[in-house]
Amino acid sequence: MAAITLEDVRKVYQLGETEVEALRGSDVSIEEGEFVAIMGPSGSGKSTLMNMIGALDIPTSGEVNVGGEDVSEMSEDELALLRSRKIGFVFQEFNLINSMNAWQNVALPMLFRGKKKSERKERSVKLLEDVGLGDRTSHRPSELSGGQRQRVSIARSLANDPDILLADEPTGNLDTDTGGSIMNLLTELNERGKTIIMVTHDPNDAEYADRTIQIVDGKTNPEKDEDKMEVN
DSSP states (O other): OEEEEEEEEEEEEEETTEEEEEEEEEEEEEETTOEEEEEOOTTSSHHHHHHHHTTSSOOSEEEEEETTEEOTTOOHHHHHHHHHHHEEEEETTOOOOTTSOHHHHHHHHHHHTTOOHHHHHHHHHHHHHHTTOTTOTTOOGGGSOHHHHHHHHHHHHTTTOOSEEEEESTTTTSOHHHHHHHHHHHHHHHHTTOEEEEEOSOHHHHTTSSEEEEEETTEEOHHHHHHHHHHO
């Protein structure tokens, strides 16, 4: 069953009197439990494609289906609810709150879902233990290394037990060894059943994925996508 499908998706932004077509009829299908990398040159439409997949925006035309739900005409509130239930996000910049410790950062998505504090803390500590930070639950981001901060970010993405994880350049701010450990963690989560969708410019990171979707000039490239599947 498909976790994500995009059918003939176009996205046009109005900049003054100029129209910028960021996506030009993109088609994407990602199955449940896949690990997929998205690659393309700067300005190719990767970020816009990620916004569509992550229900952060709706298309100008075409259809986007996330976890069995058509998001193409959802309101902002409906999109936010869908994201909170079905999608976890991992960012290059970590996006942690410096005034909060590790478990409090991980607990934030559960706060927005109305979970009790005791439940939030218990699950947050367990998630931090799962990513190897059981001894860092009370540390603030400034007291953690880059790799540790990214692990906190990954634990936070799992707070509401989403089926889909979207990782945007997850190793972009990390050295090679630390980046490798993060990729191994994402692979482990995929093996546990999570659908992983990763935007990356690094071909070494893309090798961890089952296949790679190329995007150029706002169009996904099914020929290259199929070629990668055959190689694997």
